[in-house]
Amino acid sequence: MVAIMKTLVILTVLFSSACVNQMSSVSVYKELGGYPKIEQIVDNFIIEIEKDPVIFEYFKESDVERFRTKLTEHICFHTGGPCKYTGDTMERVHDGMNITETDFNRGVDLLINAMYQADIPHRIQNKMLAIFVPMREQMIYRP
Numbered sequence: 491m492v493a494i495m496k497t498l499v500i501l502t503v504l505f506s507s508a509c510v511n512q513m514s515s516v517s518v519y520k521e522l523g524g525y526p527k528i529e530q531i532v533d534n535f536i537i538e539i540e541k542d543p544v545i546f547e548y549f550k551e552s553d554v555e556r557f558r559t560k561l562t563e564h565i566c567f568h569t570g571g572p573c574k575y576t577g578d579t580m581e582r583v584h585d586g587m588n589i590t591e592t593d594f595n596r597g598v599d600l601l602i603n604a605m606y607q608a609d610i611p612h613r614i615q616n617k618m619l620a621i622f623v624p625m626r627e628q629m630i631y632r633p
């Protein structure tokens with residue numbers, strides 16, 4: 491009887507740690523809802539940028555279709571999705587734009603709006619931000 495109990499305890503521990511491992515290996519890409527959700531977030535983000543005069547100023551001469559494609563790839567790749575990022579590095583792209591800390595935060599607010607509009611749960615929004623916000627050092631203007 492004791493041996494059966496011990497076996498049951500071991501099996502329970504093994505099973506639950508397998509579950510924990512599986513849960514922690516679920517990518518943010520999957521939690522977001524995969525490629526279609528990322529496309530939706532990027533579409534919403536572009537609309538948000540177009541509505542915001544401060545941020546739009548940076549984009550007024552940009553090729554919007556290139557931005558759509560590259561940002562979608564970038565998010566897909568960095569959240570653990572099956573994409574290759576074919577755009578330029580964050581330093582190279584944002585170099586010379588002189589993006590201020592305040593404007594960077596304003597851009598992040600637009601990304602949050604875009605995620606809300608795509609019905610991304612708060613918990614997953616935070617996971618997204620934890621991936622992308624630390625990249626700020628590569629984009630913000632340092633005199």
Ligand code: HEM
Nearest residue numbers: 548549552553557560561564577578583589593594597622
């Ligand atoms: C977490 C924040 C951000 C991420 C992950 C990000 C990512 C990207 C990516 C992937 C591209 C396309 C790269 C390519 O064409 O090769 C891009 C382009 C661009 N980004 Fe960002 N970006 C961020 C924040 C910002 C902010 C805050 C601004 C302005 C205030 C900005 C301004 C631009 C502009 C204007 C372009 C287009 C450049 C062009 O036309 O060549 N970005 N960004």
